[in-house]
Amino acid sequence: MFKLNVTSQFASAHKLNxxxxxxxxxxxxxxxxRVGIECEKTDKIGMTIDFGIVKxxxxxxxxxxxxxxxNELPCFENVNPTSENIAKYIYDKIKNEINVNGCRxxxxxxxxxxxxxxxxxx
Numbered sequence: 001m002f003k004l005n006v007t008s009q010f011a012s013a014h015k016l017n018x019x020x021x022x023x024x025x026x027x028x029x030x031x032x033x034r035v036g037i038e039c040e041k042t043d044k045i046g047m048t049i050d051f052g053i054v055k056x057x058x059x060x061x062x063x064x065x066x067x068x069x070x071n072e073l074p075c076f077e078n079v080n081p082t083s084e085n086i087a088k089y090i091y092d093k094i095k096n097e098i099n100v101n102g103c104r105x106x107x108x109x110x111x112x113x114x115x116x117x118x119x120x121x122x
Contacts, residue, residue: 002039004103006054007032010066014081017071026069031086032111033062035094036121040102049103057097061090083110087120 013028035058039048065073070081079085091108098105107121 002042002048003106004037004039004048004051004054005034006037006051006058007034008055008058008062009033010062012065012068012070014070014076016080016082018080029112031065032117033058033090034109035090035098035105036107036109037098037103038106043101049098049101054098057094061093083112083116083118084120086110087118091120091122 009030009032011028011030013026015026016023018024035054037049037054042048065086070076070086073081075089076085087108087110090110091105094108095105107119109117109119111117
């Protein structure tokens with residue numbers, strides 16, 4: 001079994017509705033996102049899945065979040081754009097894009113700072 005990781009980043013603003021603390025106010029983050037993919041085997045040249053393919057799918061998704069006010073996006077219309085919900089949203093979107101040759105997305109990690117991250121997996 002192999003585990004491949006691809007990382008990207010985006011910048012956005014959000015606020016946490018119903019939260020009793022500073023994050024209830026509008027603020028921004030430079031988010032870092034890591035997608036973890038498990039692969040059962042390699043192909044005839046020794047690769048599991050091309051990093052470029054994963055990067056293409058991840059970056060297309062990240063582009064929809066980059067430089068946005070997350071609270072105004074349809075995907076966060078009914079949920080707070082917390083690290084937890086951002087990780088789950090990215091996982092749910094990308095898991096169907098990367099499901100080839102015995103490879104599947106198993107987790108998404110989202111950092112809102114250098115010292116704080118959230119991992120979503122099923």
